[in-house]
Amino acid sequence: MHLPVLLNEAISYLAVNPVGTYVDGTVGGGGHLQRLLQVLRPEAKVLALDKDPDTLAATSRSFQQEPRVVFVHEDFRHLDKVLANYNITKVDGVLLDLGVSSFQLDIEDRGFSFHDDARLDMRMNRHHKLSAWDVVNNYDQADLTRILYQYGEEKYASSIARRIIKARQDRSIDTTLELVELIKSAVPPKYRREKHPARKTFQALRIEVNDELGAVEAVLPQAVDLLRKGGRLCVITFHSLEDRLVKRFMQWEARQCICPLELPICTCDHQARLEIITRKPILPSAEECQSNPRARSAKLRVAGKI
Numbered sequence: 209m210h211l212p213v214l215l216n217e218a219i220s221y222l223a224v225n226p227v228g229t230y231v232d233g234t235v236g237g238g239g240h241l242q243r244l245l246q247v248l249r250p251e252a253k254v255l256a257l258d259k260d261p262d263t264l265a266a267t268s269r270s271f272q273q274e275p276r277v278v279f280v281h282e283d284f285r286h287l288d289k290v291l292a293n294y295n296i297t298k299v300d301g302v303l304l305d306l307g308v309s310s311f312q313l314d315i316e317d318r319g320f321s322f323h324d325d326a327r328l329d330m331r332m333n334r335h336h337k338l339s340a341w342d343v344v345n346n347y348d349q350a351d352l353t354r355i356l357y358q359y360g361e362e363k364y365a366s367s368i369a370r371r372i373i374k375a376r377q378d379r380s381i382d383t384t385l386e387l388v389e390l391i392k393s394a395v396p397p398k399y400r401r402e403k404h405p406a407r408k409t410f411q412a413l414r415i416e417v418n419d420e421l422g423a424v425e426a427v428l429p430q431a432v433d434l435l436r437k438g439g440r441l442c443v444i445t446f447h448s449l450e451d452r453l454v455k456r457f458m459q460w461e462a463r464q465c466i467c468p469l470e471l472p473i474c475t476c477d478h479q480a481r482l483e484i485i486t487r488k489p490i491l492p493s494a495e496e497c498q499s500n501p502r503a504r505s506a507k508l509r510v511a512g513k514i
């Protein structure tokens with residue numbers, strides 16, 4: 209079961225207008241959507257997107273009786289086109305709860321989990337071409353090292369990449385547990401006793417397969433364009449790369465001037481479009497982390513359109 213993270217916090221920042229129009233860009237199992245609908249009036253509207261067709265089908269079935277929601281199978285990187293298709297020019301709030309859902313992690317054959325044996329897959333959208341199998345079996349050593357280092361912040365990136373390249377000279381690496389064994393053999397014993405040694409590699413592969421950072425980079429400026437004055441952008445992230453991206457974007461959009469400091473007068477014409485509402489990210493309470501381990505790395509950042 210997927211427990212929505214920072215549920216009350218996210219919805220209380222998001223729902224600024226009870227009759228407004230909202231985007232839930234990552235509807236998943238619909239936990240945030242359900243709470244949002246509870247605080248909205250019957251005239252409100254929510255566009256609920258997910259790039260995973262299986263997730264979307266299951267969630268839309270459980271909201272069948274809800275006339276305020278339109279479910280759309282789409283990557284949120286195409287948010288502007290989705291809204292244009294529905295003749296929506298402005299919205300009151302955009303929520304992004306990034307990453308994978310427990311629903312996806314729990315289905316063994318999706319290959320997201322390093323605990324279950326499955327074919328290497330990790331595609332959020334199974335119609336998508338690139339899978340974890342392709343990355344592990346076809347990327348060269350330099351690219352493998354780069355993604356493990358950049359997207360996994362894995363300090364043993366080069367040693368793991370080297371081990372993968374060596375192993376696949378004999379035969380392809382097909383399953384999650386084959387990969388886990390390779391990773392274990394490439395890192396020192398001490399590292400194996402800390403957190404799960406495959407955690408960072410799996411995170412890196414998932415980010416690469418689904419171009420997760422590219423999608424966030426693409427959607428943030430579109431979300432700001434689409435927000436009406438006073439509207440809210442709420443983003444929940446689960447690792448430092450995503451959080452840094454969201455933080456820097458919000459800071460940039462909140463600056464009135466981007467001229468170099470040495471310039472005596474402003475020549476840039478840059479205009480602040482956002483006001484940062486959460487100077488520091490909102491973190492889950494100790495109780496939430498206790499009852500939902502997935503919440504431990506979550507951070508919520510909120511900005512308002514000015």
Ligand SMILES: C[S@@+](CC[C@H](N)C(=O)[O-])C[C@H]1O[C@@H](n2cnc3c(N)ncnc32)[C@H](O)[C@@H]1O
Binds near residue numbers: 258259
């Ligand atoms: C953490 S879950 C969201 C959970 C949801 N808020 C809830 O309460 O049930 C993230 C969801 O976003 C979807 N997702 C991730 N990246 C996406 C993207 N670029 N476009 C659309 N959906 C995406 C995933 O398929 C997954 O279902």
